[in-house]
Amino acid sequence: MRIIVIGNGMVGQKFCEKLVAQKIAGLELTVFGEETLPAYDRVHLSAYFAGKTVQDLCMKPMSWYAENNVNLHLGDPVTHVDRAQKTVTSFEGTQFSYDYLVFATGSAAFVPQISGVDKHGVFVYRTIEDLNLIWRHAKIAKSAVVIGGGLLGLEAAKAMLDLGIAHTHVVEFAPRLMPRQIDDGGSHVLTEKLKALGITTHTQKNTAVILGNETITGLMFTDGSMLSTDMLVISAGIKPRDELAKKAGLQTGHRGGITVNDRMQTSDPSVFAIGECAVHEGAVYGLVAPGYEMAEVVVHQLSGGSKQFSGFDMSTKLKLIGIDVASFGDPFITDEATRSIVYHDNHKGIYKRINVSSDGSKLLGGILVGDAEAYNKLQQICVNKLAIPPAPSDLIVAPASTSNGADNFELPAGALICSCEGVKKQAIEDAIVQNGCESFDAVKKCTGAGSGCGGCTPMVKDIINATLKKQGKMVRNIICEHFTYSRQELFDIIKIKDLRTFDAVLDALGTGDGCEVCRPAISSILASLWNDLIIKKESATSQDTNDRFLANIQKGGTYSVVPRIPGGEITPDKLIVIGTVAKKYNLYTKITGGQRIDLFGAHLNDLPLIWEELIAAGFESGHAYGKALRTVKSCVGSTWCRFGLHDSVSFAVRVENRYKGLRAPHKIKSAVSGCIRECAEAQSKDFGIIATEKGWNLYVCGNGGSKPQHALLLAADIDSETCIRYIDRFLMFYIKTADPLTRTATWLNKMEGGIDYLKNVVVHDSLGMAAELEAQMQTLVDHYECEWKTAVETPELRKRFTHFINAPEAKDPTIVFEPLRAQKKAAEW
Amino acid sequence: MDKNNWIYACKATDMPHNGGVCVQYGTEQIALYYFTHRNEWYATQNLCPHKKQMALSRGMLGSQQGEPKVACPFHKKTFSLKNGQCLNDEGCGSIKTYPVKVQGGNIFINVASILTPHSSTLIEYEPQ
Structure with missing residues (x-):
């Protein structure tokens, strides 16, 4: 069977993957692509500006096509179709015969007829080539306008932000943003959020003229107002690529698109059309999931199946510029038989609307802006017509459950879980029960669920856990394939x-x-x-690498050196030593957030020499390389500060010296503040101490990092000795019970009973193990030695700090630095 | 180097256990591993293809379903020590592997697959 696919976009590529998987005997699959790149992920196109490479975005490497005998012609579009002879002719003039032809020509950006669209600095947002052009122009642009406030337009606006353009505007013809997905209330919240990011929106604006001589200088709207700009990106919608199909005499819709039936057949039964170039019952589907479904239907038709296309649920959830936006079912209905419930929090920037049947029994659709955690659940309830709570408002105003998965409601077997790959709940359960898949990765490999956008991952995991539980299998939190223990x-x-x-x-x-x-x-x-x-x-x-060489490996393969500076207190003499050493070994120096000094760019061979000099001056290892205590930061406290209640520096030095070298499931940071002004930021640390009139307040399980979390009060107004005892117990309990690479904040979040339980264990000794925990900590404290001191004093250990075993004096010749503000930096990779 | 392209790397006693070292051969860098737990020796290129870092000799050894592997210390891309395939990222590309032999406590690596480097940069080591 000879099959020719015209177009190598996401849908065309998915069709090839699905067809190849059928292993049809005698299949000859030929693909023509207009672009010079193999199919790439157009949905995440803006990630290209955020640092993803073309290779990252490609759906399959070139080798995939060869391995699967797919005959791929890139940069060679089909220019002629002869349906009578069943042949196609490409731009390069080669002719191929087909038994079946599949149009997957996708769409082009719709460019409204505005005078001046041909000026320099006017772009569309569609292909990687468009992005390259935008990239070049953005270097000289200070402001940008995007025409189109829909999904793609806002993506384009995000791209402008990523490119560092300070003033970005979005112009929308409709009275609100994303008019197809959200209502006025949702649009209002979205507009406010965009404003906070530096994106100005203009709705109900119709562009009349693009101003400027050769290069764009601004826009004039039909209401006479103007907006000056250095560049313009048009993202006002899509236009199906149906010109070749028209030329071949295939029937097309009156607003464009190749007309197809439920089998995705065009007016010629041996010619199919899928994706954004197809129009099914008057609708063009501009999303990838329905395109994949169409591809699946054609594969079924070609391999003897009976699957048909019956429209597609257009629910969407996406993260736009860090803002969750989702809509499902019918987001807009306002008829007699419908009641809408709206939750609108202008303070936090959250808008939720659900549409419920007037008898309160069914969820018909809704909109979520700012917080879409409940999306998976609501969308499933809506699509599967599941029963809803007696007070439907609980669906959006009840505190969100810890999981946004499927644990708290029973889905039918036919529920569509992964819409990218069309995987239903039944298929996931079968993979577990019949094929023995017990992990998310195994289920993903077996069913494809979760391999597309990944949005269904929490649901798939919940279904795996629930199914394993039903089978009587224990769901165990094991560390890897080599150990079946937590x-x-x-x-x-x-x-x-x-x-x-x-x-x-x-x-x-x-x-x-x-x-x-x-x-x-x-x-x-x-x-x-x-x-x-x-x-x-x-x-x-x-x-871990960093522990093996007692130093943090950095870009380029050099290491950093971080001597301990307890409490951030350092003498002028020691400062001079750090400066002298850094100069001698040509190291980049920087003050860290933990009140010490990082020395970067040390060759492996130089590490023992550097440390020898630092140790001679009285420094010790700072364990910056370890999952260990890092620093105890301090404010200057009562010794100098006119507000200070206690001597926070002395206490910080004492605490840091007690726990230095303590290894734990993850790094530990601490701080001591001398009064409630909290200059040491103790409440963002794993354990933080703040002076009070009567003693110290001890806070635990705070975190900066990617998910900042304030520490919680463990004990108030305690004396220094009690404080140390509680920290002993707290840290030892954490070390004994936390999962690998879990910070104290995450550990507490997962702990049943939370801070109250922890207080009971640490303060009230509810487990009767306080004495044991303290004794264990004391043993560790007594065993402390400076690892670097031992390393430089032991010849066998010292010998290991060489790059080449057969040329111990030689440094890695591939290491290169670039100059930076009178210092140096690692070369880019 | 002998006529069959074996070069001397180091003594077995110089090697870390369950870990690697880097061997210089002209301008090439070869990672040599002593997988003590399996009593096996392997050699691969030292360059991790992911971000082009000379780092695999400092990586951690392990196995995946019995297949011996090394994990790059930078971003934990893992490569089979047997055939050099990347095991956790299809797009990453594979690494070169070299045969290793142990003779009288000395370790040799076969470099026949490396293009002959300029003679001026060639460094040869004879067994002690």
Whole structure:
């Protein structure tokens, strides 16, 4: 069977993948693409400006086409179709015969007829080539206007932000943004959010003329108002690419698009059309999921199946410039039989609307802006016509459950879970029950669910857990394929069995040879239990890279050096030493957020020499490389500050010296503030201490990082000794029970009973283990040694800090630096 | 180098356990691994193809369904030590592997697959 596909976009490519998977005997598949690149992810096009490469965006590498015998002609569009002879002719003049022809020509950007669209600085937003042109022009542009306030237009506006254009405007003809998805209330919230980001919106504006001589200088609207700009991106909608089909005499819709029936057949039964070039019952589907569904239908038709296309649920959820926007079902209905419930929070910028049947039994549609966590659940309830709570408003105003998955309502077997790949709940359950898939990755590989946009991942995971539970299988939180234990279980068993090395643990409790997940996790447990030197010969290679060489590996392969500066207090003499060493070894220096000094760009070979000099001046390792205590930051406190209540620096120095070198499931940061003004920002730390009139307040489980979280009060007005005891217990309890690479904030969030439970354990000793925790901490404190001191004083250890084993003096010749503000930086990769 | 293109790398006792070192051969950098837990030796290119970093010799060894692998310390791309295929990122590309032999406590790597470097940069090491 000879099949020719015209167009190598996302839908055309998905069609090829699905067809190839059918393994039809004698299949000859030929694809013509107009662009010179193989199919790429147009949905995430703006990621190109945010740093993704063409390669990242490509759906399949070129090798895929060869491996699957797909005959791919890129940069060679089809120019002529002879339906009588069943042949196509390409731009380069070659002629091919087909048994079936598939149009997947997609769409072009719709450009309204405005005078001046041909000026320099006017672009459309459709292909990687368009993006390259925009990129070049954006370098000299200070302001930009996007015409079109729909999905694509707002994506384009985001791209302008990513390109660093300070003044970006969106112009929309309709009275609101995203007119096809959201209503006036939703648009209002979205407009406010965009404004905060620096994007100005203008609705109900019809562009009359593009101003400027050769290059654009501004726009004039039909109401006479003007807007000056350095560039214009038109993203006002799509226009199906049907010109070739028209030329071939195929029937097209009166507003464009190749007319197809439920089998995706055009007016010629041996010619199909799929994706954005097709018009089905008067509708052009401008989303990728229905396009994939159409591809599936044609594959069925060609391989003897009976699947038909019966329209598509146009629910969408997307993150626009960090703002969640979703709509499902019929978002706009306002008839007699419908009641709408609206939740509108102008303060937080959240808008939610649901449309419910007047008897309160069915969810008919809705809109979510600012917070779309409930989208998966609501969309499933709507599509599957599930029962809704007696008070329907609970659907949008009740506190969101911790999971946005499918745990709290029972979905029917036919519920569509992954709309990108068309995977239903039944298929996921079958993969688990019949094919023995027990992990998300296994289910993804088997069914394809979650491999598209990934939005259904939480639901798939919940279905896996629920199905395994139903089978009576325990859902266990194991660390990797080599150990069927959780970190907490391993911690206890390793302690009871007195295991001291990774290989001893692996041989006693695991299978295989370990990996990059379990080796560092177990090394961390061993360090927390025994506090032995981590770079002993049998342990060194199981430490994370940074621990193996006692330094953080940086871009380019050099390392950074961070000496400990307890509490951020340092003498002028020691400052001079750091300066002298940095100069001697040509290191880039920077003050860190943790009140110490980072020295970057050290060659592996130089590390022992650098540390030798630092140690001689009284410095110790700062453990910046370890999942360990980093810094205890402090404000200057009562010794100098006129507001200070206690000596926060002295206490910070004491705390830092007590816990230095303490290894944990993740890094630990701390701070001490001398009064409630909180200059040390203690409430953003894993544990933070703030002086009060009567003593100290101890806060725990705060976090900066990607998900900032304020620390919670564990104990108030305690004296210094009690404070240290509570920190001992708290840290040891965390070290014993947290999962690998879990910060204290996440650990607390997952803890049943939360801060009240933690308070009971640490303050009220509800588990009766306080004395044991304190004793364990004391053992670790007593075992502390400066790893760098041992390393530079032990010849066998020192020998390891070389790049070439057979040329120990030579440094890695591939390392290059670039100059930066009188210092240096690593070369770009 | 002998006539069959074996070069001397180092003594077995110089090697870390379950880890790698980097061997200089002209302008090439070869990562040599002693997988003690499996009692196996492997050699690959030192360059991780993902971000072009000379780092694989500092990577962590492990196995995936029995297949021995090395994880790059930068972004944890893992590569089979047997055939050099990337195991967790299809788009990443694979790495070159080289045969290793152990003779009388000395480790040799076969460099026949490397283009002969300029003789002026060639560094040869004889077994002690």
